[in-house]
Amino acid sequence: METEFLEKAEENIKAAQVCFDNGLYNACANRVILCGAASCDLRPCGIRE
Numbered sequence: 001m002e003t004e005f006l007e008k009a010e011e012n013i014k015a016a017q018v019c020f021d022n023g024l025y026n027a028c029a030n031r032v033i034l035c036g037a038a039s040c041d042l043r044p045c046g047i048r049e
Helices: 002-021 025-045
Strands: none
Touching: 002 025
C-alpha cells in the first residue's frame, strides 16, 4: 500500500511539472495538493521525504 501512495505522488509531481511548464497553474496547484495528501498518508507508514 505504501508503494502505491508513493507511485501516485511521483506521478502527480511529474504531472504538476507538465502543467506548470504549460502555464496551467491551477491544475499544477491541484497536483501539488495531491502530492501533499499522498505524503500525509505515507507518514503513518514510516515513509519520510
